[in-house]
Amino acid sequence: MSEQGLLHSQEKMREAGVHPIAIDVFTRFYGMLEQNVDAIIHERDVEPLTDVMSLGEVFAEHAGDSIDPSALAKTAVIKLNGGLGTSMGMQQAKSLLPVRGSSTFLDIIAQQVLHAREQYGVQLPLVFMNSFRTEQDTLSALEAYPGLATPGVPLSMLQNQEPKILSDSLEPLSFPANPELEWCPPGHGDLYTVLQTSGVLDALEERGIEILSISNADNLGAYPSPAIASWFEASGAPFVAEVVRRTPADRKGGHIVVRDGHLVLRETAQINAEDEAQASDISRHRYFNANNLWIRVSALREVLNKHQGVLPLPLIRNNKTADPSDSDTPSVVQLECAMGAAIELFPGAGALEIDRSRFLPVKTTNDLLLVRSDVYELSEQFHLVVRGEEPLITLDPDYFALIEEFEGRFPHGVPAIRGAQGLDVTGPWRFGAGVSVRGRAQLVNQTEHEQQVPDGAVVTENGLNAE
Numbered sequence: 001m002s003e004q005g006l007l008h009s010q011e012k013m014r015e016a017g018v019h020p021i022a023i024d025v026f027t028r029f030y031g032m033l034e035q036n037v038d039a040i041i042h043e044r045d046v047e048p049l050t051d052v053m054s055l056g057e058v059f060a061e062h063a064g065d066s067i068d069p070s071a072l073a074k075t076a077v078i079k080l081n082g083g084l085g086t087s088m089g090m091q092q093a094k095s096l097l098p099v100r101g102s103s104t105f106l107d108i109i110a111q112q113v114l115h116a117r118e119q120y121g122v123q124l125p126l127v128f129m130n131s132f133r134t135e136q137d138t139l140s141a142l143e144a145y146p147g148l149a150t151p152g153v154p155l156s157m158l159q160n161q162e163p164k165i166l167s168d169s170l171e172p173l174s175f176p177a178n179p180e181l182e183w184c185p186p187g188h189g190d191l192y193t194v195l196q197t198s199g200v201l202d203a204l205e206e207r208g209i210e211i212l213s214i215s216n217a218d219n220l221g222a223y224p225s226p227a228i229a230s231w232f233e234a235s236g237a238p239f240v241a242e243v244v245r246r247t248p249a250d251r252k253g254g255h256i257v258v259r260d261g262h263l264v265l266r267e268t269a270q271i272n273a274e275d276e277a278q279a280s281d282i283s284r285h286r287y288f289n290a291n292n293l294w295i296r297v298s299a300l301r302e303v304l305n306k307h308q309g310v311l312p313l314p315l316i317r318n319n320k321t322a323d324p325s326d327s328d329t330p331s332v333v334q335l336e337c338a339m340g341a342a343i344e345l346f347p348g349a350g351a352l353e354i355d356r357s358r359f360l361p362v363k364t365t366n367d368l369l370l371v372r373s374d375v376y377e378l379s380e381q382f383h384l385v386v387r388g389e390e391p392l393i394t395l396d397p398d399y400f401a402l403i404e405e406f407e408g409r410f411p412h413g414v415p416a417i418r419g420a421q422g423l424d425v426t427g428p429w430r431f432g433a434g435v436s437v438r439g440r441a442q443l444v445n446q447t448e449h450e451q452q453v454p455d456g457a458v459v460t461e462n463g464l465n466a467e
Contacts, residue, residue, distance in 0.1 A: 005170040006030050009163050012172050016183075019197040021309040022160040026186065029335040032315045034170060039314040041266045043275035046257040048285050052243065052353045053231070062234075063227040069120035071229035074210040077113060077124060078195075080188050080339075081138055081217040082131030082159045086324060088365060089402035093134035095217040096141060097403070099362070099371050100378050106138065108220055110145045111382040116224040119381070124224060125150035125209065127200055128217065131159045131185045152207060157198040159185045164322065164332040173332050175322050182322075187336030188216075188291075189313050196304055205297060212300070214293040214339070220371070220384050221360035222292045228352070229294075238299030239346035241265070242354045243287035249392070250282065254289040254340065256351055263349050265289055265340040269316060287351065289340050290359045294352075303345050311345060313337040357386055365406040366393040374418045391437070392422040399428045415459065429453055 009030065013023050032039075062068070085094030095105035103111075113126045126148060130138050135158055142148060142155060149155040161183040163172035173182045186193075191214065195201040204212075211229060215222035222242075232240055241263070243256055254267045271279045278284060303311065316336040322329035343349045362368050370376075370393055376384045400406050412433035417423060420437040427445030432455035441459040445451045458465045 005165070005172065006034075009165070009172045012163050016161065018160055018162070019193075021197050022162075022186075022190070022193050024308075024310050025190075025193055026162050026335065028310055028312075029186075029315045029337070030165070030170075033165070033317065033333060033335060037315065039270050039316075040272050041257065041259070041264065041270045042272055043278045046259045046264065046266070049243070049256045049258055049263065049287050049351060052287065052351045054353045055228075055355055055358070058231045058352065059227050062230040067120070067226050068230055069122055069226050071211065071233040072116070072120055072124065072224065072226040073122040074208060074233070075122075075124060075213055075224070075229045076153075076204050076209045076211070077126045077224055078191070078212055078214040079109060079126070079128045079217045080191065080215070081128040081134055082185050082188070083218065084131075084133055085403070087363065087401070088368075088406075089404060093130075093137045094362070095134075096137060097362075097368070099220065099368070100376075100384075103378075104141070105217055105220065105362075106141050107144075108378070108382055108384075109217060110142065110148050112220075112223045114145065114148065115381050116226075120226055123150055123207065125153045125204060125207065126155065127153065127204075128156045129159050129188075129191055129194055130156050132161055132183070133180075150207070153203045154198070154200060157194050157200045159194055160190050160197075162186050162335065164320070164334055167319065167331040167333055173322055173330065175329075178323070184320075184334045185336075186334075187316060187318075188339045189311075189337030189341060191339045192300070192304065192311055192342065193309065195300075196309055201297070201300070210297050212293075212295045212297060214295065216291055216361060218363070219290075219292070219359065219361045221356075221358040222290075223358075223381070223383050231352075232294045232296075235350065237294075237348055237350040238296045239343055239349040240294040241340055241343055241349070241351050242290040242292035242294075242358060243351045244290050244354060244356065244359050246282040246286055246288050248282065250288050254338065255279075255285050256287055256289055256343070257285065259344070262344050262347065263351060264344045265338065267314075267316065267338060267341075270314065287353065290354060291340055291361075292354070292358060293340065295346075299346055303342070307345075311342060313341045313345075356390065357384075360384055365400050365403065366395055368403075368406065369393050369395065369410075369414045369423075370417075372414045374416050388418055389421075391417050391420045392424075393417075394422070394424045396426050396428075400425065412455075415453075423459065427451070432457065435459065 415435035
């Protein structure tokens, strides 16, 4: 039964024009699914990551008034831009969301790159990895920056697509009501396949590019850094993952461990239940993966050649429904992999401890409120600069999780929260203009009827105070 499922899936991919190497990658993961391969990384087999260079040390060595841009001149910026923001109810590229005034993620990324090119006199090619759902919207938005594309290097490379697999029969999904939903992207680990099959890696090498700086498009903190590029080049490391010190809020999520002398990314799904206590101990495993990577092109070529383009990455089994917005549709499996997991394929790979200034992902409307707020300012280099401590934002998901709801409840913009310790909102609230937040503020509405936060109000731990 599953053998036929594989054959049918392969044929479906061939008919859709999927590259043979991408089909080979899918075939490997399908076999792992069929055999129920255990991807668990046991605590007994690993050690904590301890020997990590800090961003402060990098800046002390490679930044200052006389920054050497020579390494940045050999660097390309790759942005992962395949996400639709479906968790926030979006149906287009998340990177089209406004984050600072009317400027979107895409606007700020483009401005960061253009400014760095001018400031340091470097070519700094920029390439987006789009999915089949984000490609058109992204390229249309980037037409506002006619000088953004580097001659000879495409501004976009298209992420592969693969069939969703029915959980019970392991056959490819057939969904006539919406055939587009029969397909899914293979996770951001598909980056390595796309770089080689799209010709982008060849084009970058032809332009003298030796270093790839890779990050998510929804993380505006991962701007082009000549200091990190210089440090990475001097380190001789083939691959470096940026990591962040874990806090009590980061007990779950992918973190870097050491196994047999090699750095390994351990995702939440790869933790055995009996190891959860130790894995979530932030004093033992101190760093989580920021998904900002630095890779030496020559080392990537070597690894790709060694494995004939099919990297032996762990399978992430993502259980979904055929229509993610309809739980009554058939159960499916999406076969995915994480790009950070490739760290174990590069002997001598390292890690760099960054601060939260380079880790500003927007996964929820809580995050969106924070990056839109007065806690951050946009510098002349188009970097988001934090002003003070970041307060903890918790918006009631029943009323604020979807972007349409969020925008409707903050029609005049988000409140002033600089200096506050937190904002916890329960129930339906609509915020007026000029609202500010003090201390560990909270708002509680236990009814289903919307309440108003008046113009100019101050929100504190006791709720609303007039001012």
